[in-house]
Amino acid sequence: MLTVRDLKKWFQIRSSIKDTILRKTHYVKAVDGVSFDVRKGETLGLVGESGSGKTTTARLVLRLVPPSGGEVYFRGRNVLSITDKNELRQLRRKMQIIFQDPYEYLPPRKTVQEILAEPLKLYSIVSEDELANKVEEALEMVELTPPRTFLGKYPHELSGGQRQRILVVRPLLLDPEFIVADEPVSMVDVSIRIGILNLFLRLREKYNLTCLFITHDLAIARYVCDQVAVMYMGKIVEKGPTESVIGDPVHPYAKALISAVPVPDPRDRNPVVSMKETLARPTDTFSGCRFHPRCIFAKDICSREEPELREISKEHSVACHFDA
Amino acid sequence: MALLRIQDLTTYFFMKQGTVKAVDGVDLHLNSGRVLGVAGESGSGKSTMAYSIMRLIRPPGRIVKGEILLEGRDILRLSDEQIRKDIRWERISLIFQGAMNALNPLITVGNQIAEPIIVHEGLDKRDALEKASSLLGSVGIDPARVNNYPFELSGGMKQRIMIAMAMACNPEIIIADEPTTALDVVVAAGIMNLIKDLQTKTGLSMILITHDLSVIAQTCHDVAIMYAGKVVESGEVLSIFESPAHPYTIELINAFPSIKGAKRELKAIKGTPPDLIDPPSGCRFHPRCRFAKEICNRKDPEFREVGTNHFAACHLL
Numbered sequence: 082m083l084t085v086r087d088l089k090k091w092f093q094i095r096s097s098i099k100d101t102i103l104r105k106t107h108y109v110k111a112v113d114g115v116s117f118d119v120r121k122g123e124t125l126g127l128v129g130e131s132g133s134g135k136t137t138t139a140r141l142v143l144r145l146v147p148p149s150g151g152e153v154y155f156r157g158r159n160v161l162s163i164t165d166k167n168e169l170r171q172l173r174r175k176m177q178i179i180f181q182d183p184y185e186y187l188p189p190r191k192t193v194q195e196i197l198a199e200p201l202k203l204y205s206i207v208s209e210d211e212l213a214n215k216v217e218e219a220l221e222m223v224e225l226t227p228p229r230t231f232l233g234k235y236p237h238e239l240s241g242g243q244r245q246r247i248l249v250v251r252p253l254l255l256d257p258e259f260i261v262a263d264e265p266v267s268m269v270d271v272s273i274r275i276g277i278l279n280l281f282l283r284l285r286e287k288y289n290l291t292c293l294f295i296t297h298d299l300a301i302a303r304y305v306c307d308q309v310a311v312m313y314m315g316k317i318v319e320k321g322p323t324e325s326v327i328g329d330p331v332h333p334y335a336k337a338l339i340s341a342v343p344v345p346d347p348r349d350r351n352p353v354v355s356m357k358e359t360l361a362r363p364t365d366t367f368s369g370c371r372f373h374p375r376c377i378f379a380k381d382i383c384s385r386e387e388p389e390l391r392e393i394s395k396e397h398s399v400a401c402h403f404d405a
Numbered sequence: 406m407a408l409l410r411i412q413d414l415t416t417y418f419f420m421k422q423g424t425v426k427a428v429d430g431v432d433l434h435l436n437s438g439r440v441l442g443v444a445g446e447s448g449s450g451k452s453t454m455a456y457s458i459m460r461l462i463r464p465p466g467r468i469v470k471g472e473i474l475l476e477g478r479d480i481l482r483l484s485d486e487q488i489r490k491d492i493r494w495e496r497i498s499l500i501f502q503g504a505m506n507a508l509n510p511l512i513t514v515g516n517q518i519a520e521p522i523i524v525h526e527g528l529d530k531r532d533a534l535e536k537a538s539s540l541l542g543s544v545g546i547d548p549a550r551v552n553n554y555p556f557e558l559s560g561g562m563k564q565r566i567m568i569a570m571a572m573a574c575n576p577e578i579i580i581a582d583e584p585t586t587a588l589d590v591v592v593a594a595g596i597m598n599l600i601k602d603l604q605t606k607t608g609l610s611m612i613l614i615t616h617d618l619s620v621i622a623q624t625c626h627d628v629a630i631m632y633a634g635k636v637v638e639s640g641e642v643l644s645i646f647e648s649p650a651h652p653y654t655i656e657l658i659n660a661f662p663s664i665k666g667a668k669r670e671l672k673a674i675k676g677t678p679p680d681l682i683d684p685p686s687g688c689r690f691h692p693r694c695r696f697a698k699e700i701c702n703r704k705d706p707e708f709r710e711v712g713t714n715h716f717a718a719c720h721l722l
Binding site for chain 1: 672
């Protein structure tokens with residue numbers, strides 16, 4: 082359903098006078114040539130640490146941020162080339178987002194009723210008299226019951242978990258086909274997380290949604306995603322079926338990342354695969370593999386040539402010169 | 406032998422809306438040379454307990470009752486002056502939550518580490534800076550960075566600086582409040598390894614406060630689970646994970662997805678965290694408990710031994 086090819090987002094940063102004279106521009110290459118496919122009904126997880134480019138990638142896919150290059154196809158149609166406002170509007174209805182921060186993404190001066198009625202009104206999905214019903218239905222769907230008690234509340238009167246549920250159901254009112262979930266539970270208490278994730282899974286199944294799930298938490302990615310793509314400094318370094326990538330990572334960064342995730346089991350205390358520490362800045366220009374300064378396996382070729390993402394087994398690809 | 410013994414610690418915050426019973430009768434002990442993990446969600450009282458130990462509670466908060474015995478001596482009876490001179494930094498140190506933001510941006514990290522050394526150990530500035538330099542080395546940072554300002558360092562490095570500072574005067578106990586929250590996974594793992602290393606090398610005793618059970622599983626010897634201002638279960642880490650007794654502990658462990666092991670559907674804990682101004686009657690967890698009976702509503706359960714070194718507060722045990 083979604084195809085992304087060579088997506089790029091480069092942020093230009095201010096140059097010094099010396100650089101301007103030498104005509105050197107510096108960029109933060111937040112997303113630098115990202116490609117992936119998401120099949121209908123599937124959930125692809127974009128995992129990585131902060132600064133890896135996963136959130137920017139998600140926003141590029143939804144055209145919330147203008148790209149520096151690349152293509153995004155939704156159901157065969159090139160999303161980035163649409164100029165007709167109406168067409169874009171209809172597209173937005175089909176491609177929606179669940180935001181991360183339940184404290185920031187709900188308008189503080191609107192009631193729950195108003196917040197949920199808004200998308201319905203914008204797209205004239207139901208008639209005026211149907212509105213109240215539809216909103217109540219939505220609240221029931223996310224287990225905010227009895228719905229009537231929530232209609233008149235303002236966001237600050239709700240708990241973090243309740244707000245997050247509103248964030249989850251709001252986009253679903255538009256009956257979308259594709260959802261981007263941007264770290265939907267990272268700002269919520271641990272005992273509430275599973276409730277929201279299970280809810281997300283139920284709704285996903287009910288609406289047959291195709292999803293792009295952004296998270297830094299690999300355990301959550303494993304719980305929710307069919308496929309995962311591990312990102313590092315704007316590039317995908319490994320991708321494939323969740324169990325393959327998380328269970329048997331090949332790329333040195335993926336190996337280090339996965340071994341660093343603590344397991345909630347005191348009998349399983351495995352050593353962490355290490356990486357060298359670095360103070361490399363996102364603006365540094367590199368030759369070769371982005372990860373090579375931190376890679377304990379790095380050889381000569383790694384600093385010269387950038388490795389391509391290559392398939393090593395069924396649907397499992399790695400970008401490393403030593404992927405054997 | 407219990408190096409630190411907390412008995413019936415009760416800390417309330419007297420607010421306009423009502424009295425927040427943040428810590429309500431907590432019993433805990435920390436054995437010498439061991440790492441005690443204190444697990445709980447936000448609002449469980451774990452940070453307030455840490456601040457109570459350090460006597461950092463300010464109005465409208467107040468330690469209402471209880472004893473904190475450090476090698477048998479109740480530090481709650483000491484004057485502010487005595488706490489400042491003899492206890493803080495020297496015998497017990499605290500690494501705050503979001504500690505990396507606690508560094509003074511205008512002072513070099515070397516000088517910041519040196520400060521407690523100068524005040525407590527009486528060294529002069531030059532010697533203190535030298536010690537600071539070697540402390541940097543012991544936490545895995547290039548000693549030459551002693552003249553760096555905080556903005557020149559990454560989040561992980563700043564956290565290491567906080568650890569170095571906490572260790573500066575060779576305390577017996579270090580309390581770390583969420584030392585890895587807000588850090589990337591790999592950086593966090595590095596910090597946890599550092600803490601484990603230092604603890605084994607120096608025989609330090611630690612209290613590690615976190616909401617993350619995985620961190621506790623990986624680094625602690627003993628655990629205490631807190632809920633709504635009370636300790637609901639405590640014991641050795643293996644006992645707690647293998648045979649959790651309290652329903653909250655059982656549900657909490659089941660609410661943590663893992664990257665290993667069989668993939669199974671996890672169950673949410675129903676309900677919401679309690680209101681600390683008006684907590685539920687009887688057992689605080691009863692409104693959310695699958696097994697709740699009538700007595701759970703009426704009577705607050707006693708904290709009793711349920712196994713070797715394993716305690717829990719539940720009527721059904």
